[in-house]
Amino acid sequence: MQKIYGSAAEALDGILKDGMFIAAGGFGLCGIPELLLQAIKDSGVKDLTFASNNAGVDDFGIGILLQTKQVKKMISSYVGENAEFMRQYLSEELELEFNPQGTLAERMRAGGAGIPGFYTKTGVGTVIAEGKEHKDFDGETYILERGIVADLSIVKAWKADESGNLIYRKTARNFNPPAATCGKICVAEVEEIVPKGSLDPDAIHTPGIYVHRIVQGEHEKRIEQRTVQAA
Numbered sequence: 001m002q003k004i005y006g007s008a009a010e011a012l013d014g015i016l017k018d019g020m021f022i023a024a025g026g027f028g029l030c031g032i033p034e035l036l037l038q039a040i041k042d043s044g045v046k047d048l049t050f051a052s053n054n055a056g057v058d059d060f061g062i063g064i065l066l067q068t069k070q071v072k073k074m075i076s077s078y079v080g081e082n083a084e085f086m087r088q089y090l091s092e093e094l095e096l097e098f099n100p101q102g103t104l105a106e107r108m109r110a111g112g113a114g115i116p117g118f119y120t121k122t123g124v125g126t127v128i129a130e131g132k133e134h135k136d137f138d139g140e141t142y143i144l145e146r147g148i149v150a151d152l153s154i155v156k157a158w159k160a161d162e163s164g165n166l167i168y169r170k171t172a173r174n175f176n177p178p179a180a181t182c183g184k185i186c187v188a189e190v191e192e193i194v195p196k197g198s199l200d201p202d203a204i205h206t207p208g209i210y211v212h213r214i215v216q217g218e219h220e221k222r223i224e225q226r227t228v229q230a231a
Contacts, residue, residue: 004074015185016152020048022050025177025180026061031155040065041065045070048070049071049075054081055085072094076097100122102200115147116146132144149182152186152187153186155189161197161216165208167206185213186210191217
């Protein structure tokens with residue numbers, strides 16, 4: 001299967017639709033699939049639900065989609081540093097489902113592993129637990145959290161081979177591995193694409209079986225082209 005696409009718009013062609021549920025990697029401003037988010041903005045799709053640790057800032061990350069009112073709901077852990085996010089939430093223009101960070105990561109991981117739900121003590125006795133099933137184990141109360149299965153996952157990786165095996169770099173790994181697995185379709189934005197067999201199998205963070213499409217960043221493409229021309 002040919003997984004490499006020439007641009008973010010091409011990589012998302014035929015996938016995007018109004019009302020989609022999208023899982024996005026990234027933490028703060030690190031490891032954000034910025035080209036894919038820009039392509040989503042340019043497509044004009046709306047009423048989107050995003051599962052992501054945060055929404056970046058006003059002019060970067062998911063924040064650019066908040067500016068254009070394309071996001072209907074956020075499933076997030078952190079809403080600070082994005083004034084538009086806070087404004088829309090406080091004015092009830094945007095739905096927000098708060099998740100503790102570990103719970104959100106595990107919800108993504110569970111969805112990708114085919115696990116429909118799990119019990120956790122995190123959030124018991126707080127607003128997080130409202131409306132959720134409670135169950136006692138060994139004298140402790142837990143709440144049921146559902147695994148996340150998204151229509152689409154978008155992630156940012158450092159390297160990919162032609163089969164879609166991914167390696168993330170340092171802290172850019174963050175939410176990207178669990179996000180990559182929980183989408184029915186996963187599109188990865190990468191800095192470098194290498195031939196099959198070039199990656200150490202023990203160093204791969206996301207196996208290519210989870211990844212359907214790959215696009216290389218335009219900046220990285222230009223660097224490669226200059227390098228080839230200089231040689």
